[in-house]
Amino acid sequence: MTFSHTYGSAAKALALCRQREEEAAERIAQRRKDQLDSLPADVDPLVAQVTLDHQVSGTMMRARTLAGARYGDSLNEAREIPLARWPLDTLGYRKGYMPDGTKNAGRLSPNRHPQRDFFVADILDAAPKDDLASMEHPLFALKAGDRRVRRYERKGTIVEVKPGVDGCATIHDKDVWIYCISQLMVARDSGREDVGRTVRFTAYDFLATTNRSTDGRGYERMANALRRLSGTRIETNIATNGRRERAGFGLLDAWRVIERDHDERMVAVEVTLPDWLWRSIQAKQVLTLSRGYFRLRKPLDRRIYELARKHCGAKQPKWRVKLATLHEKSGSVSAEREFRRLVKALADSNELPEYRMTLDAKSDSVTFYARAPKGARAQIADLLGETKKSVRG
Structure with a gap:
């Protein structure tokens, strides 16, 4: 058997596995939709949503038959209806790792739910x-x-x-x-x-x-x-x-x-x-x-992300701001020295979603670069510009 024949068979098998996974996911989604669509018109949608949410979360529960839960019934009243056991859908992740295989970083909380007239x-x-x-x-x-x-x-x-x-x-x-x-x-x-x-x-x-x-x-x-x-x-x-x-x-x-x-x-x-x-x-x-x-665990990290997202949008590759201005806009009550330390720690961690941060001690400013290619090009251009200045100096 030739190498190309073996490789081709493996590729076909992998493609078939992926196709089966996609079909299974579609069946699960369709089954959940069918369960909701098949309920009588007077079923309280909130009771239905809560029950299915518990099912999707992977928590084994003995849920009452939704067909008997009429609109306006409390959950206690719904429990008087005969029991029905819902299937268990569990998700197992390695301890200390995220679903994408990366380690759970210290500044980020675990991604607990990756699937997922008023x-x-x-x-x-x-x-x-x-x-x-x-x-x-x-x-x-x-x-x-x-x-x-x-x-x-x-x-x-x-x-x-x-x-x-x-x-x-x-x-x-x-x-x-x-x-x-x-x-x-x-x-x-x-x-x-x-x-x-x-x-x-x-x-x-x-x-x-x-x-x-x-x-x-x-x-x-x-x-x-x-x-x-x-x-x-x-x-x-x-x-x-x-x-x-x-x-x-x-x-x-x-x-x-x-x-x-x-x-x-x-x-x-x-x-x-x-x-x-x-x-x-x-x-x-x-x-x-x-x-x-x-x-994002830390309140300041969330606030800084908000400001970066607001000022460095889809058309802007970067946003440069004075540290004193960032301090004022953030609403932080920390002293300027402590605020600078916190910003530097966030920049060094490189964990701010969608943006890279650099802290320039000479100009006392912070620059946010989009993680998209346009941001990388802007950062490279800035680095080249700084290199030229240092050579001339």
Whole structure:
């Protein structure tokens, strides 16, 4: 048997394996869709979503037959219906490694969920999106438990943040905004008519989408985030959708739990976004974020990514900013010396999604380069320019 014949047979076998994997994935997706489509019209969609979410998460559960769960029934009432065992779908990753085979770096949390008249947020795998105004200006605290009244002024823009009884909303709490914006933008683009600033979603889907743990602590932290978002008050003159006004608003107008399971965890949640944010969504004043954003552990790392994404977009290969300006825009309360150390640590780690960072001690500035080829070309050009200057000097 010749080498070419052996190689050709192996290639065919590999192609066949890949084809079988794709067919299996399609069957699983179709089966999940068929399960939802086959339910009676009066089945509560939230009960259905929660049950299937538990199935997909790989948690073995004894779920009640959904065909008996009528709209408006609580989960406790649904449990009185005969049991049905759902199949288990588990995902096994090597300890200390990410699904793509790379080691779990210290600055990044593990990717826990790689597969994966109100508006029901039921869109799977929506791309993360953030509003431009809060990306540019520091509305969210970078330190948990921050109870200071913060005032930010820059080029005529004024932002005053007043904490509630539970403290200021943090940049990790902002995940609720990002999740809702992502769902609403996809729904608007697809022509759905039920889009509005009151959003209803399952707690499990939020936790999985934002790469949070789905144990009891995850649900408790989500409840605390909702309290801080509702309690934090903002006064600003930032314009959204062409409308500028000096107004005060909460980061959430309202929130409530729709259902609870037997452990008293939140199952479904309804939130009402402030009109200020809703105008940004209506005007499509949003940007798509990297999914790696939700893996950034440190609040400052998240804030710096937001600023880099805002200023180094699709058409810009790089963004250079003075360290003092970056410090001001970030909203960090650290001293300048400590802020410089933190920025250098992030640059040295090379773990900022979509961007490479360099810190120039001479000019006391930071440059962000897009990881795309255009960013690499810009970085090479800058290095060549510095080399020429040093040779001339």
